[in-house]
Amino acid sequence: MNVDARNLKDHYSVAVIGGGQAGLSMxxxxxxxxxxxxVLERNQIGHSxxxxxxxTFCLVTPNWQCKLPGFPYAGPEPHGFMKKDDIVAYxxxxxASFNPPVFEGVAVKQLRKLSDGLFEIQCTKGTFTVNQVVVAVGGYHKxxxxxxxxxxxSHIQQIHSSEYRNPSQLPQGNILVIGSGQSGCQIAEDLHLAGRGVHLAVGSAPRVARRYRGRDVVDWLADMGHYDMPVELxxxxxxxxxKANHYVTGRDGGRDIDLRIRAKEGxxxxxxxxxxxxxxxHFADDLVKNLDNADQSSxxxxxxxxxxxxxKGISAPQEARYVPVWQPKGGESLIDLVAENVTGIVWSVGFESSFDWIDLPIFNGKGYPNHYRGVSREPxxxxxxxxxxxxxxSGRFxxxxxxxxxxxxxxEQQLCASLEVTS
Incomplete structure (x- = not known):
């Protein structure tokens, strides 16, 4: 699978930067x-x-939604949720099914356009030119x-959610998780289920039920065309x-994450x-609003x-609607971190994009690519x-x-146009 990096050529028709599911699909x-x-991959296939x-990480969407080109999920649990090692194996x-020309351990340092219309890529294994480039490095970089x-x-250990592995990684004591998106809620649950004392700072992320009226909610939304809706519509x-994704989990076969239940449990x-x-x-006086809004989204x-x-006249079982099992008191709150024996903080507040290695005028004022369906302003x-x-x-399987x-x-259209010009 991994091509010997010493064999990099001086020129390729196309370079794909990134060897995750997007780069491999391309x-x-x-x-x-x-x-x-x-294909140039900074680390190793499946690094993230x-x-x-x-x-204990697992997908929050059912396995049947894993539809890489020519390689849909074919395992025994289409309505299950692959765990981390299973995702890597997939x-x-x-x-392995098509043996892509991947160079692992090769980082791109600069992408720029030359005066002859070709693109130059400077990487840790040298410099070469290409006719076209697909940047497939995702949007979560820093x-x-x-x-x-x-x-x-200073005595309190602080890590980002991308560094969290398991409860034993953090010192004995109580843990503060900051952020209630998918990662934050799941990490808070992971610590809680391991018997750790957990404080969770809840933001505005919405939630969704795992199942409703006899089916996984993802199945319903797929039938409704929700996942085919283009961004412009x-x-x-x-x-x-x-926007933050709705929090839910594939853990334990798939279930809701109800923070109110966890609050009742401590x-x-x-x-x-x-x-x-x-x-x-110090925490803002918005816990009541944030929990209510998350529930209303569901x-x-x-x-x-x-x-x-x-x-559609579908026959589906009736289901009682959600009733909150716990209500916060409201008002501002605070934690004396030392008095409450908070020994660790997990920051789960997302990532920033960084495309500073691309020397092309194709970004908006926030440094994010201007594009339509992935086609940038630079041919x-x-x-x-x-x-x-x-x-x-788009960012998923x-x-x-x-x-x-x-x-x-x-x-292909661009390649054909190039051939017509040179012929």
């Missing part, structure tokens, strides 16, 4: 068309799944940790790209982090499903695997096959 299509190309997920098996972390007492338009819930002063962490999805069932430069590149599934097939068409 390589699959290029290989099928016998288009000369190379191997090295940036905790031990990616490795996909790559772990985000707010400056407020500098105010935390989404009610939030491009703003949806920056998990301490707070609002957003506001400040840290002299070892005291109920809104159920309303959509009810309407779909009624419209011959494409992006793949970004969240909501085209649909909800479910939609990357369609996105990469679309880019293949654009790449």
């Amino acid at each position: 390589s699959y299509h290029l290989t099928s068309k016998e288009i000369d190309h190379v 799944w191997r090295q940036q997920r905790w031990d 990616l490795e098996a996909f790559a 772990p985000r940790i707010p400056r407020i972390a500098e105010k935390v007492p 989404h009610p939030q338009k491009e703003a949806v790209r920056g 998990m301490q819930l707070h609002g957003r982090v506001a400040d840290c002063v002299d070892g005291v962490m 109920e809104n999805i159920k309303n959509m499903i009810d309407g779909f069932i009624a419209e 011959g430069v494409y992006f793949l695997g970004l969240p909501w590149l085209h649909t909800w599934g 479910s939609g990357v096959a369609r996105d990469s097939a679309f880019l293949l068409e654009k790449i």
Whole structure:
């Protein structure tokens, strides 16, 4: 699978930067068309799944949504949820099925355009040129940790969610998890289920029920065409790209994450982090609102499903609606980190994108690529695997096959145009 990096050529028709599911999917299509190309991977195939997920991590979407091109999930549990090692094995098996020209351990240092119209790639194994480039490095590059972390007492261990592996990694004592997106809620649960004392700072992330009226909610939404909706037709338009995902889990065969239940069991819930002063962490007075909004988001999805069932005349069991089992008192809250024996903090507040190695005028004011379905403003430069590149599934296993097939068409058109010019 891994090509000897000493064999890098001076020129390729296409370079794919990134060897995750997006880059491999692009390589699959290029290989099928016998288009000369190379895939450069900074680390190892499946690196983020191997090295940036905790031990009990599993997918939150059913296995049947794993639809890499020519390699859909074919295991015994289509409605199960692959664990971390299974995800890595799936990616490795996909790559082995067509033997992509991957160079692992090769980092790209610069991408720029030359005066002759070719693109030059400088990497840790040398410099070469290409006609076209697919940037498939995703959108999560630099772990985000707010400056407020500098105010935390130095004896408290602080890590980003991408560094968390298991409860034993953190010192004995209570743990504060900051952020209630998918990672934050699942890590807080992982610590809680291991018997650790947990404080969770709850933000505005929405939640969703795992199952409703006899089926996984993902199954209903798929039938409703939710995952085929392009970003331009989404009610939030491009703003949806920056929104947190609904929290739910595939753990224990798949179930809800209900923070109110965890609070009844002893998990301490707070609002957003506001400040840290002299070892005291202050939280905003928004816990009630954040929990209510998360619940309402789940109920809104159920309303959509009810309407779909009624419209299509589907026979489905009735189900009682959600009733909150715990209510916070409201008001601002605070934790004296020392007095509460908080020995560790897990920051789960996302990542920042970084494309500073691309020396091309193709970014907006926030440094994010300007593109339509991955086609940038620079002919011959494409992006793949970004969240909501085209649909909800673009950054996941479910939609990357369609996105990469679309880019293949654009790449072929560009190659044909180049041949016409030189002939």
